[in-house]
Amino acid sequence: MRFKLISVVLVGLFATRVVCSELSGTQEVLETNRYQRPDTGVGHFSEWSRLQKKHFWEDWQRDKASEWVLVMGNEGGDLDSITSALVWAYHLSHSTQNTSEPMKAVALLQTPSDQLDLRPENKLALSYAHMSSEHRDLLNVNELPEDVETLSEKLKGIVLVDHPKPLRRWSDANILSIFDHHTDVGAASDASPRVFEQVASCTTLVARQMLDELEQLDEEYHMPHELLKLVLSAIAIDSDALNPAKSNKTDKEVSKRIFARSHWAHRHLQEVMNELDEELGDAKKDLGALGLRDLLRRDWKASFVDTPSPRTPTVHLGFASIPISVDEQIKRTEWQELFNWFAVHAAWTAEASTDISVSMSKCKTTQPKIVGKKKKIREITLVVRDDIRVDDAQADELFKVAYDAIVNDEQLAVKPWHGADKLGKRQMVWTTECESCSRKYVAPLVEKAVKAWS
Template structure:
C-alpha cells in the first residue's frame, strides 16, 4: 500500500530533470543538449510550453536576467521584492505587482526609493519578485495555481523565482543586493538580515523594523495587495506618460483582494476603493464591481479547498512560516520556531496516515521538522463542527493547537523539555486563547501537546506573537 509520502517520492521521479536524463539515454544526440556547464540554465527549461502575454514574458525575462547577473557579480544592481514564506496568493501577488512597478518606473519620477537625477536619462530599475517557497511546494496552494493560469503564466511556475532557485545562498546574496522590499510581512527572515530594507508594505502589526524604509506602510486592510496596488496606481497616474499596465497584472491583483476580503464583503473602504480603480483597467470594466469580486472570490475559494489529495507532510508544508527566534538562554540563544496552518482537524489528518494512529501523525510531523531543522513546531488546525443552534449556519468554528518541541538539532533533552514546559504553561494560562486539552490527550508522548479552542480570530496572527514572547523570555 502506498502512503501519500511514498507517492511524493514517486512524483519526484518524474521531474523535468529526471525525464531529460532518461531521454539522454534513449535518444541519440540529446545528451549533448542535456549536459551543461555547472550553474548554467539548461536549454530544455525554456522551450517547454510557455505562458502568453506581456506579464509572462516580462516575468520570465526578468528571472533569466537576474540569475545571469547574480552569477556575474552584479547583485548590487538588483532590488528583490519578497513576501512571507507561506507564499499565499496575497503575498505572491503583492511581490509580483511591486516588482513589475519598480522595473517599469523611470528614475526621473518622484518615486520614493531613490532621488530623481536630472543628469541621467530615465531607465527602469532592476527588480524581481522572490517567492520564499520551494518550487515543488507552489502547487500545494491550488488557488495560486488557478490565479496564475488565469493570467496566462507558464505552467510549472517557470516564470517565477523561488527560494530554492537563487544562484547564491540567501545569507550571502543579502549582503550584495541593492536592497529588499517586504510585502505582507513586517520584518525580514533571519537569512535576509544582512540586506538593506528599502520599503515595507504590510497589513499586520508593525514590529518597528527598518524605520528608515520608504515607503513604509502598515495599514489594516483585508489584503496587503490593496496597499501595494494603491501605491502603484498613485505613482503610475502621476507619471507624464504611463508605462504599459497589462490587464493580467490587474486581474491577478483583483483575485488576491477578492479572496482576502470575501468578495469585498469583509473589505475595508480602501480595499473597495482600490478595487474599483483596478476594475476600470481590467477586461471586466463593463461589469459591476461587487459581482466581479464575488465571482472571483468563489472561484478562488473553491480552488483553495481542493486539498483532499494532500498527505500530512504536504498539509504541514503548504502554509508553513518559520524562522529563528532569539532567546534569553546563554546556552541556546537561538531556536527555530515554525507554524503550519491546516484547514482540517487532527482527527481528519490522522486518517490520512498509514496506520491511522495519533503517533503516525507525529512521526510524519517529526520527519518534516527534522528535515527543516525546526526545534519548535505548532500546527494550527481549523475546521467547522456541525451543531444545532450554533451560529446562523449551524456550524461552529473549532481550532486546535498542536505543539511539539524536538531535541537533537540545537537542544538537548533537558533543555527541550524546559522549553516545552514554558510554552505549554503560556498556552494553558493565556486568557486570549482559553484552550482546553484535546480529547485524545492521553495518546500523546513526551513534549507533545494538543489543545482545542474556539476563539474566532485565533489563527496564526493571534498565536504566533504569544508563542514568540514565551520563547524570547525562556532562559
C-alpha cells in the same frame, strides 16, 4: 571476390553512417522539442517576469548583483505574497525605465517551487494571468544562484511585502521598502515607502501605492490586464469578495481603481469579485490529494527567536496552518493512527530544523452552536524536540514555557483535545472556540514566551 566483399562492407558502413546521422538528427529534434514546452505563458506580464528572472541570473554571473532589487513576500507563499511581490517589482522596473536611473527589480518567492502547487488557488490564479506552467516565470528561493547570506550583502536592496521584517538569513540586506497589513515590529524605520495598515490584503496596499505613483508620471506605462486580474484575485480571496466583515473602505476603493483599468470595466465590480472568490475559494479547499507532510509544509512559517539563555541563545520556531481537523489529518497518514501523525510531523520538523512547532487546525463541531449551523473551532498542537538545538532538560523547560503561554491566555480559553490522554512527552493538543485566534494570534504569544526563557 575480395573487392566485392570490401565494397559491400564500405557500402554497409556508409549506409550505417547515414542511418546514424539521420537518427542523430532525429534525436536532436527530439531533444529540442523536449524543451519547447507548449505551456509557455502568453502576454506582456508573463514575458516580462520570465525575462527579469533571466536578466537577474545573467547579471549575477557578470558580478552585477549590486544593480538588483529583490521584492519578496513571506515564506508561506500565499497568493497575496506572490501578487504583492510581482506587482511591486513590475512597478519599480517600469516606472523608472525612462529615468536616468532605471531600476532592475525581480519578484522573489521565498517558497520552494515544489511547494507552490500545494496551494491550488495559486496555480489557478497564475493560469488566469496566463503565466507559464511549473512557475517557470517566477524566481523561487531554491533557484537563487548563491547562498542567501552572501547574496543579500551584494544586492542593491530588498523590498518586503506581506511581511513585517526580513527572515534572519536576509538580515544583512538593505531594506528599501516595506508593505504589510500585520503589526509593525519596528524593522527598517528608514525604509520608504514604509506602509503598515490594517486591510484584508497586502496587495491592496501595494496596488494603491502603484496607482498613486503611476498617475503622477508624465506618461503612464503599460498596465497589462493579466496583472490587474491577479490583483483583483488576491484581494477577492483575502476579503471574501469585499465582505464588510473581512475588508474595509481601502480594499474596496483600490479594487474599484484597479477594476476601472481592466477588461472587465463594463461589468459590475461586485459581480466579478464574487466570481473570483468562488472559483479561487473552491480551488483553495481542494486539498484531497495532499498527505500530512504536504499539509504541514503548504503553509509553514518559521522564525528564529533570540533568548536570554546562555545555554541556547537561539531557538527555531515553526508554525503550520492546516484547514482540516487533526482527526482528518490522521486519516491521511499510512496507518491512520495517532502515532503516525507524530512520526510524519517529526520527520518534517527534523527536515525543517525546528525546535518548537505549533500547528493550527480548523474544523467544525458536530454539535450546532445555532440551529442549522455548526460551531467552528480551532485546534492547537504543540510539540518540542530535544535533538537539534536543545537537550532533554531544556526541551522540558521550553515546552512548559510555551504550554503556559497558551493555557493562560484568556482569549484562547483552550480545552484539552479529545485524544489528549494518548499523547506522548512534550506533545499537547487543545481546542479553542476563538475563531479569530489564528496563527497570527498564537505565534506572537509563543514567541514572546520563548524570548523570556532563560
